[in-house]
Amino acid sequence: MLIKRKExxxxxxxxxxxxxxxxxxxxxxxPALVPPGNKVVVVLQLSGGNDGLxxxxxxxxxxxxxxxxxxxxxxxxxxxxxxxxxxxxxLTALKELYDEGHMAILNNVGYPNPDRSHFxxxxxxxxxxxSDQYWNTGWIGRYLDAQCSGCDKPTxxxxxxxxxxxxxxxxxxxxxxxKDPKRLYGTANExxxxxxxxxxxDHHDEEPVEYLYKTMAQTLSSADxxxxxxxxxxxxxxxxKTELGNGFxxxxxxxxxxxxxxxxxxxxxxxxxxxxxxxxxxxxxxxMSDAIKAFTADLKKNNRFEDVLLFxxxxxxxxxxxxxxxxxxxxxxxxxxxxxxxxxxxxxxxDLPDLTDLNEGDLKFKIDFKSVYATIxxxxxxxxxxxxxxxxxxxxDFI
Amino acid sequence: MxxxxxxxxxxxxxRASFGPTTEQLGDLTRLTPQKYYKTLVKASEKEPAFISVxxxxxxxxxxxxxxxxxxxxxxxxxxxxxxxMQLAAIRQLNLRWFKEMVTTQAQLRxxxxxxxxCHFACRNxxxxxxxxxxxxxxxxxxxDFGTLLKEVSKSAAMLYFLNNQQNRKxxxxxxxxxxxxxxxxLGRGHYTEKDVKEAARAFTGWTADRQGAFAFKKxxxxxxxKTVLGQTGNYTGDDILDILLNHKQxxxxxxxxxxxxxxxxxxxxxxxxxxxxxxxxxGYNIAALMETIFTSDWFYNPQNIGTKIKSPIELxxxxxxxxPMQLDNDNALLNLQRxxxxxxxxxxxxxxxxxxxxxxxxxxxxxxxxIPQMFYDKDELNVSPKQDDDIMMGRKADGTAAVPxxxxxxxxxxxAKINWAKYTAQYNKIKREMVLDTIASNLFQTDASKVxxxxxxxxxxxxxxxxxxxxTIQLMSTPEYxxx
Numbered sequence: 086m087l088i089k090r091k092e093x094x095x096x097x098x099x100x101x102x103x104x105x106x107x108x109x110x111x112x113x114x115x116p117a118l119v120p121p122g123n124k125v126v127v128v129l130q131l132s133g134g135n136d137g138l139x140x141x142x143x144x145x146x147x148x149x150x151x152x153x154x155x156x157x158x159x160x161x162x163x164x165x166x167x168x169x170x171x172x173x174x175x176l177t178a179l180k181e182l183y184d185e186g187h188m189a190i191l192n193n194v195g196y197p198n199p200d201r202s203h204f205x206x207x208x209x210x211x212x213x214x215x216s217d218q219y220w221n222t223g224w225i226g227r228y229l230d231a232q233c234s235g236c237d238k239p240t241x242x243x244x245x246x247x248x249x250x251x252x253x254x255x256x257x258x259x260x261x262x263x264k265d266p267k268r269l270y271g272t273a274n275e276x277x278x279x280x281x282x283x284x285x286x287d288h289h290d291e292e293p294v295e296y297l298y299k300t301m302a303q304t305l306s307s308a309d310x311x312x313x314x315x316x317x318x319x320x321x322x323x324x325x326k327t328e329l330g331n332g333f334x335x336x337x338x339x340x341x342x343x344x345x346x347x348x349x350x351x352x353x354x355x356x357x358x359x360x361x362x363x364x365x366x367x368x369x370x371x372x373m374s375d376a377i378k379a380f381t382a383d384l385k386k387n388n389r390f391e392d393v394l395l396f397x398x399x400x401x402x403x404x405x406x407x408x409x410x411x412x413x414x415x416x417x418x419x420x421x422x423x424x425x426x427x428x429x430x431x432x433x434x435x436d437l438p439d440l441t442d443l444n445e446g447d448l449k450f451k452i453d454f455k456s457v458y459a460t461i462x463x464x465x466x467x468x469x470x471x472x473x474x475x476x477x478x479x480x481x482d483f484i
Numbered sequence: 485m486x487x488x489x490x491x492x493x494x495x496x497x498x499r500a501s502f503g504p505t506t507e508q509l510g511d512l513t514r515l516t517p518q519k520y521y522k523t524l525v526k527a528s529e530k531e532p533a534f535i536s537v538x539x540x541x542x543x544x545x546x547x548x549x550x551x552x553x554x555x556x557x558x559x560x561x562x563x564x565x566x567x568x569m570q571l572a573a574i575r576q577l578n579l580r581w582f583k584e585m586v587t588t589q590a591q592l593r594x595x596x597x598x599x600x601x602c603h604f605a606c607r608n609x610x611x612x613x614x615x616x617x618x619x620x621x622x623x624x625x626x627x628d629f630g631t632l633l634k635e636v637s638k639s640a641a642m643l644y645f646l647n648n649q650q651n652r653k654x655x656x657x658x659x660x661x662x663x664x665x666x667x668x669x670l671g672r673g674h675y676t677e678k679d680v681k682e683a684a685r686a687f688t689g690w691t692a693d694r695q696g697a698f699a700f701k702k703x704x705x706x707x708x709x710k711t712v713l714g715q716t717g718n719y720t721g722d723d724i725l726d727i728l729l730n731h732k733q734x735x736x737x738x739x740x741x742x743x744x745x746x747x748x749x750x751x752x753x754x755x756x757x758x759x760x761x762x763x764x765x766x767g768y769n770i771a772a773l774m775e776t777i778f779t780s781d782w783f784y785n786p787q788n789i790g791t792k793i794k795s796p797i798e799l800x801x802x803x804x805x806x807x808p809m810q811l812d813n814d815n816a817l818l819n820l821q822r823x824x825x826x827x828x829x830x831x832x833x834x835x836x837x838x839x840x841x842x843x844x845x846x847x848x849x850x851x852x853x854x855i856p857q858m859f860y861d862k863d864e865l866n867v868s869p870k871q872d873d874d875i876m877m878g879r880k881a882d883g884t885a886a887v888p889x890x891x892x893x894x895x896x897x898x899x900a901k902i903n904w905a906k907y908t909a910q911y912n913k914i915k916r917e918m919v920l921d922t923i924a925s926n927l928f929q930t931d932a933s934k935v936x937x938x939x940x941x942x943x944x945x946x947x948x949x950x951x952x953x954x955x956t957i958q959l960m961s962t963p964e965y966x967x968x
Binding site: 202204247248249259261262263264269272273275277278280281284285293294296297298300301303304307308359408409410414 | 647650655657662666791793823825834835840841844845846847848849850851853854930934935937938941942958961962963964966967
């Protein structure tokens with residue numbers, strides 16, 4: 086059946102789905118759209134170095150309040166988790182998830198010999214290298230290499246963004262960065278491009294034009310695939326009209342489809358709060374809370390919450406003492422949120438930071454972030470964690 | 485292999501300038517590249533005029549806000565409006581400088597200024613500071629690196645961007661000293677954390693006044709002894725800069741960066757070492773270094789021709805130089821820069837843009853391929869570019885980092901009036917059967933026979949003019965055209 090692109094886009098999604106894939110008519114009757122067990126990871130990167138101590142607040146710790154006379158969050162304002170620890174007041178959705186038993190918190194996550202430079206530390210988290218190594222592939226990119234040797238659709242990992250992060254760049258494959266599946270589809274389907282690609286026979290030209298053609302080929306086939314999948318059963322839930330909200334909405338729609346994507350990646354920032362921390366962190370946390378609330382509610386309603394693991398990280402935390410500008414400077418270890426209906430362990434999984442045992446004013450890490458990656462790769466994604474990470478890291482038990 | 489003068493000169497123009505204009509196409513066969521380079525040097529001799537975009541309303545509002553009495557008359561809303569005006573002015577500054585890159589005769593100077601702007605990556609939400617720093621890049625782009633380094637280090641834009649106004653005796657802020665060593669002079673692995681801490685003390689008191697002039701606050705300065713890179717003294721910031729310049733590693737680091745930007749991502753270590761020696765011994769004479777690079781035989785080796793991926797700015801400027809156009813929607817050009825991943829005056833972080841293959845992924849490649857068509861048709865830029873991603877080190881005027889705002893729909897129609905007559909006139913003397921080949925030889929520096937075949941099948945042959953137009957646009961819409 087020949088449908089011109091314009092007509093295709095004008096037809097409503099319901100009609101389209103039913104015309105193209107009649108078997109999915111049945112799917113609308115029952116809530117379970119995709120067989121359970123199709124596990125998916127969503128990575129939420131908090132860019133800029135989120136201040137962990139004002140995220141999970143040690144409300145009974147005098148040192149915290151002494152070193153943060155104006156920046157310390159007053160206990161009455163916080164959202165109580167335990168007697169010792171509370172959440173930042175803007176993270177209301179996370180409080181709910183905690184109370185429901187759908188959230189785990191890891192404290193003091195970091196790595197040896199921490200780097201306090203943004204892009205360097207972010208590269209370390211993305212590549213999973215040691216802090217004195219310079220790798221130009223990312224942990225999710227190498228997962229993609231393992232899943233996708235020679236495949237034409239590197240969509241096992243998707244970044245909801247315009248620019249692809251190092252985390253999703255592999256040595257053979259790059260993931261696709263797509264903020265809007267429809268837009269990418271429109272671009273990729275121009276006749277001229279299809280012809281240019283078809284006419285190109287490789288290994289005659291040298292790098293890097295070859296690199297461009299390879300990227301083009303993958304993009305065209307992936308664009309079709311992603312767009313069609315995104316129209317299969319798009320979510321009709323309501324999401325906040327923020328960049329993050331839209332991103333989560335796209336992710337949800339793809340999760341409900343048949344797409345082979347196992348890892349989604351999305352960012353929020355900037356958390357680099359050297360000056361006037363409170364207002365900024367609060368604004369960002371509000372966006373984050375609202376988006377996560379919509380996303381998790383949507384997943385629960387569609388019985389996919391057990392299969393989705395959402396986790397947050399930041400390239401470093403911040404120093405314990407506040408600075409002279411009502412902000413904080415770059416620090417080291419930080420906490421991570423792990424959110425899912427399928428967690429094995431819930432709540433706060435390890436001790437809060439020990440503020441009497443600092444390293445020149447900075448927190449000491451207790452958990453290497455690569456163990457978190459290893460756990461997720463092995464247990465959630467069934468992948469060869471040691472190979473992907475380049476070394477063995479002991480696993481944790483949250484899943 | 486006998487590379488023609490035309491090919492060598494095209495290569496030279498894409499590297500030492502922002503690409504050939506239609507008028508230059510005739511010259512390309514006449515002169516040797518060494519002679520051609522001399523014309524580029526001559527055209528860049530004049531002092532650049534200061535680019536100022538802030539209008540009277542903004543200037544007055546800004547001056548009012550510096551005056552403690554007048555400031556009180558501004559409500560919170562009005563102050564936020566002034567901030568918005570600042571950001572709008574910076575967008576204008578971006579467009580003005582971009583226009584300069586496209587139209588100026590002083591191509592070499594602007595290309596070097598562009599390089600330094602990428603090297604000394606800086607973001608600031610004060611248009612006056614931006615204007616001053618931009619002028620530093622343009623004024624000193626071909627002088628000596630020592631002067632350039634000092635001017636940049638004392639610029640309000642850089643000092644505030646790297647928080648040095650907060651660096652004071654007893655409460656040091658290491659950011660400025662760290663990035664200075666790591667990114668601007670020595671590079672990683674050539675200093676210790678201790679060096680950074682000590683150097684930071686030397687820079688205490690270095691700040692700028694609200695007019696953007698450098699100011700040294702003696703009361704904030706740590707006058708004690710510092711030990712940096714093995715030397716001890718009661719160093720000031722100037723002393724630290726001298727120490728860094730005296731270190732040959734700085735010459736190596738800068739030369740290497742210049743090589744990867746202007747010659748090839750793959751570095752020839754021997755050549756870079758020689759160039760670094762020359763650079764260091766000449767007192768960091770930039771003009772001399774660039775002359776050596778652009779007139780050496782090795783620069784014109786086939787492995788260096790057509791093997792670099794154009795940066796977004798080079799791509800956009802190059803298109804506009806070849807087919808001159810008027811865009812009546814400023815937003816469209818800014819959005820394009822953002823979508824392709826390079827917005828002038830807005831590097832992603834202090835390390836600047838990594839360049840090379842990192843320009844290319846699924847989305848940026850498709851956008852690049854579509855751009856010529858978008859200029860040609862009255863086309864909708866149907867993309868919603870990321871809001872200013874301001875990650876990592878972005879600062880607002882009040883020092884706080886930016887937060888994503890609710891998504892608007894910044895769609896813009898690209899309405900480009902292309903001066904086709906001027907362009908097609910270049911081909912008046914070319915026989916019909918040679919036109920396609922000639923256009924291809926003007927646009928590409930590598931073999932493009934495959935795409936020529938595709939284009940040949942899709943050209944509009946209804947008239948000679950339509951033929952030239954569609955051939956040009958289609959040839960530009962290829963992966964091959966991304967190379968220079």
